[in-house]
Amino acid sequence: MLPLQNSIFKAYDIRGIVGTTLDAPIARQIGQAFGIAAREKGEKTVVIGRDGRLSGAEMTAALAAGLQDVGVDVIDIGVVVTPMVYFATHVLGTQSGVMVTGSHNPPDYNGFKMVLAGEAIYGDTIQALYQAISVDATKQAAEQAERKGAYTTHDIKDAYLQRILSDVTLAKPMKIVVDCGNGVAGAFAGELYRALGCEVQELFCEVDGTFPNHHPDPAHPENLQDVIRALQTTDAEIGLAFDGDGDRLGVVTKDGQIIYPDRQLMLFAADVLTRHPGQEILYDVKCTRHLAPWITQHGGKPLMWKTGHSLVKAKMRETGAPLGGEMSGHVFFKDRWYGFDDGLYAGVRLLELLSRESDPSAVLNALPQSASTPELQLTLAEGENFTLIAALQQQAQFPGSDDIIKIDGLRVEYPDGFGLVRASNTTPVAVMRFEAESEEALARIQSEFKRVILAVKPDAKLPF
Numbered sequence: 001m002l003p004l005q006n007s008i009f010k011a012y013d014i015r016g017i018v019g020t021t022l023d024a025p026i027a028r029q030i031g032q033a034f035g036i037a038a039r040e041k042g043e044k045t046v047v048i049g050r051d052g053r054l055s056g057a058e059m060t061a062a063l064a065a066g067l068q069d070v071g072v073d074v075i076d077i078g079v080v081v082t083p084m085v086y087f088a089t090h091v092l093g094t095q096s097g098v099m100v101t102g103s104h105n106p107p108d109y110n111g112f113k114m115v116l117a118g119e120a121i122y123g124d125t126i127q128a129l130y131q132a133i134s135v136d137a138t139k140q141a142a143e144q145a146e147r148k149g150a151y152t153t154h155d156i157k158d159a160y161l162q163r164i165l166s167d168v169t170l171a172k173p174m175k176i177v178v179d180c181g182n183g184v185a186g187a188f189a190g191e192l193y194r195a196l197g198c199e200v201q202e203l204f205c206e207v208d209g210t211f212p213n214h215h216p217d218p219a220h221p222e223n224l225q226d227v228i229r230a231l232q233t234t235d236a237e238i239g240l241a242f243d244g245d246g247d248r249l250g251v252v253t254k255d256g257q258i259i260y261p262d263r264q265l266m267l268f269a270a271d272v273l274t275r276h277p278g279q280e281i282l283y284d285v286k287c288t289r290h291l292a293p294w295i296t297q298h299g300g301k302p303l304m305w306k307t308g309h310s311l312v313k314a315k316m317r318e319t320g321a322p323l324g325g326e327m328s329g330h331v332f333f334k335d336r337w338y339g340f341d342d343g344l345y346a347g348v349r350l351l352e353l354l355s356r357e358s359d360p361s362a363v364l365n366a367l368p369q370s371a372s373t374p375e376l377q378l379t380l381a382e383g384e385n386f387t388l389i390a391a392l393q394q395q396a397q398f399p400g401s402d403d404i405i406k407i408d409g410l411r412v413e414y415p416d417g418f419g420l421v422r423a424s425n426t427t428p429v430a431v432m433r434f435e436a437e438s439e440e441a442l443a444r445i446q447s448e449f450k451r452v453i454l455a456v457k458p459d460a461k462l463p464f
Contacts, residue, residue: 001025007382008111009130011425012122012310015102015111018055022110024062030112031066031098033132035149036141037125038072038096041117045073047088047097049080051184051245052207055110060100063112064151069138071145077156079207081185081246082113083342087163088156089115090338101184101245104217107210113245119317120340122310161192167336168348170197170355177230177239177252179203181216181223185246185344192344193240196351201236203227216243218250219328221258221374228256238360240347247309248329249343251350253361262287263367264350265325266294271353272323272335273300282315282324282332284308285408286375286433289418290368306408308425309341327375327433370417371442372435376463377424378453385423385430388457392421396452412448419445421453432463 002023008016014030016022038046046067050056056079064074077088085099095118102109114121176198180186186205193200203226204213214223218241227239231254239252251259262283269281269291277299283291284307292302305315309330316324316332316339324332330341337345354360380388389409398404398412405411409422409431417436424431432449436442446464453460 004029004130004133006130009126011126012120012308013111013113014126014129015105015109015426017108018059018110019108022059024058027059027062028066028069029133029138030129031063032069032138032141033129034098034114034116035067035070035072036132036137037116037129039070039141041096043072043094043096043117045075045094045096047075047077047085047092047094048100049077049082049085049088049097050100051082051102052079052182052187052209053102053107053110054209056100056209059110063098063100068149068151070141070149071147072149074149074151076151076153078153079184079187080156081188081344083247083340083344084156084160085113086115086338086340086342087160088154089118091159092154092156099245103245104215104219104243104248120310120313122308122314157188161188161195164192164345164348165195168196168352170351172355173197173199174238174351174355174360175199175236176351177201177203177227177234177236178205179224179227179239179241180205181214181241181244182206182208182211183216183242183244183246185242188246189240189242189344192348193351196348198351201230201234203230211244218243218248219375224250224252224258227252231256238351238354240350242343243329246343247341249331249346249350250329251364253364255361255365257361257365259364259367260327261325261329261331262291262327263364263369264331264346265291265323266367267353267364268323268325268331268333268346268349269295269300270298272333273298275335276300276322280319280321282312282319282321284312284326285405285411285420285422286327286431287325288369288372288435289413290370294368304405304407307422313340370435370437371439373433373442373464376432378430378432378460378462380428380430382428385428388430388453389421389423391456392452395456398448398452412445414441414445416441417445419449421449
């Protein structure tokens with residue numbers, strides 16, 4: 001049995017390497033702690049599901065046992081995309097759920113995404129689970145429980161698909177490529193989009209926890225090359241790609257252009273604001289500077305927020321925003337949907353809008369954009385990413401900048417672009433992103449960031 005390590009309790013979820021920092025006994029302890037937290041909120045039942053990882057069955061069984069130990073009933077919905085667990089908490093009479101998933105991490109990872117009494121938990125609430133894992137607390141909770149929790153299984157697929165199909169109709173059938181990177185979305189994507197009326201070419205939709213073809217993470221261009229090739233060699237009009245657990249969407253046009261999520265959000269915002277005029281639209285600090293004026297122009301109020309799917313969901317609940325999105329690919333529809341992030345559903349909403357257009361790729365390519373970098377990472381020692389950002393927030397000076405935003409790291413706005421550096425909440429890296437109106441402006445902004453980072457950490461190996 002492995003020792004319990006605080007390092008697996010991340011900002012938005014719990015995540016570790018199976019056999020190194022995570023095993024079945026730890027999964028059982030997590031189940032016990034989450035079950036105690038659920039009972040304290042008056043919840044008697046928890047939905048659980050898992051992705052296609054090789055360790056999933058063992059981790060899920062241990063999680064279920066832990067929940068049952070403390071008197072919580074378990075509804076196991078089996079191998080599903082993460083959004084199906086969220087959906088199940090809305091339709092199965094319980095507001096709490098746990099998805100066993102390693103998301104887009106390498107095959108030897110696994111972890112837990114959690115909804116507690118209707119709220120995606122993060123930060124202190126996740127740390128509280130770590131603090132709560134003790135023999136005494138579990139023993140006391142088990143003694144207080146009138147009985148051991150029950151275990152039942154439930155197939156949520158048909159209800160989930162029908163709910164989506166009842167909401168969306170395409171103006172005309174479309175031909176699409178779908179790449180699931182052997183993640184669990186492959187078990188559902190083809191059926192969903194065919195039922196919508198699409199002609200679907202499937203790439204790597206066989207669920208395989210070893211991910212033999214490419215990594216299931218559409219945020220990185222190298223993972224979209226198969227989609228780009230398929231669009232070049234077939235008559236498909238548009239490409240959709242999903243991450244390992246199906247809560248993030250990647251989009252590629254016929255001519256091979258990657259439409260990053262901040263530009264997808266423009267299309268969605270223009271549509272949603274026709275039904276919710278004057279409402280706030282949320283987006284994270286990594287998104288393009290073109291998004292705020294676009295939202296304003298379409299009658300909405302732009303609201304920049306911290307990166308992290310749980311943080312965006314919490315802010316959406318607080319503000320009542322009908323739409324939110326992150327550069328990583330999480331899109332949150334509260335308009336006609338439940339407010340959780342769902343890559344498959346976001347793909348459906350995209351096709352709904354594009355099916356009205358004679359040239360879908362031209363519509364996507366026409367969305368405002370500038371020269372920009374993908375996400376760049378500076379690898380650091382554990383915890384050093386947070387100390388570096390704290391030092392930069394205190395010391396760094398940026399002459400010529402219009403605004404310095406410190407809600408999540410440092411986002412420095414210039415008349416002709418922006419630069420961002422923030423601490424990743426999941427790995428020991430500083431994440432950077434740059435955008436500008438020209439390559440010269442991009443290089444100038446990067447050199448400003450290089451100057452301030454090297455002043456704090458002279459030995460930093462910068463990725464630009």
